[in-house]
Amino acid sequence: MQQDASEGAAIVAHGLHEKNAYFAGLLRRIAKHDASAFEALYRASARSLFGLALRVTRTTESAEEVVQDGFIKIWRFAGTYDPTLASPSTWMSAIVKNQALDYLRRNAYSGFYVEDIDEHIAPVEADDDFSQQFSVDAERLSFYLGRLTPVQRQAIALAYFRGQSQSEIAYALDAPIGTVKSWISRGLDSLRSMIDSRPAPHPGGSC
Template sequence: MDDSSDRAVAVWRDERSRYLAGLIERVSKHDAAAFEVLYRGTAPALFALAIRVTHTRESAEDVVQEGFIKIWRFADSYDAQKSSPFTWMSSIVKHQALDYLRRNPLTNVYVEELDKRSVGADSENGVVHHSALDVERLHAYLGRLTPGQRQAIALAYFRGQSQSEIAHTLDAPIGTVKSWIGRGLESLRAMVDGRHAPHHGGSC
């Protein structure tokens, strides 16, 4: 791309940012027409962001809907000096998506993956294997883990994400992700063996 093309793209982005900022300002004054225009112009891209995090269309639709509710409610908090309009909106939707995952760690794709695979993953550790426990028991065992442990294990073993990918998805340090997975698997082994799961404390 030559310099003239770069300048054209930069000008287009600046104009779009000013346009979106103007819409957000009108939304802050409860302008429903401006909100509809803002929604139509940005919802597809925000939906793509949500589906990358949640991995299902249904959950992404819920996330975007909730995200726009927050955009409507908090439009007056947007500060053009701190971020572009789309970056601000993306941040709201991403945080909504992460919150959805934390609240619904075994819904949609994870439940589907459990059923489809007949719990046939992680034979090396002997924890999430069909010969050790069935789907119903695995749901119950995972439900006893902390939210962070539960979600990290679900992403690792039912979505095949690497630890760095999990860290990005959950917006957490990779060291924390490693700890969640390690301690979560230790707790699962204890439950599979019929012992009381060790208590590691914390709410992550």
């Protein structure tokens, strides 16, 4: 049994080595603007990179955009890849992950969060910290959230509508925990101020 396990591990290691060598060769060709090599690399790796992007962004549409932008960077920076520092898959994954985090920062309040708000906030009686703090309907709350800064909206959405911890939010947004705490605290303070001082928006989004 031990011999079979060792042989199996050796086969897997050999396959991984061959895959890395193949990808590294494609990257060297891509650095010379070889379009066929780029197409081959895309076919071989896009699926796994899409899975990574989807885990970060949570939506198919955003993950597709992230992967497309990631491959543009792979094409542009293939010549910088150093096999002594990381495997090709690790290098490409880092590019796509950074692209996904950039996407979250650029699109801090997407329609996906509006759906989250409708689900969690509309029932005012829901036993939820956020609904207890802000007993307003989903449309009003969406309007007020839209007036926060992008990072405040993102941090609050991740904390209250996805239930992520501050450390998880800090990782997702690539920011210190202290900064995340500040975004959430100031965002909540701004929401309270707006809800207390502004009338409900009319249909169509205007006050």
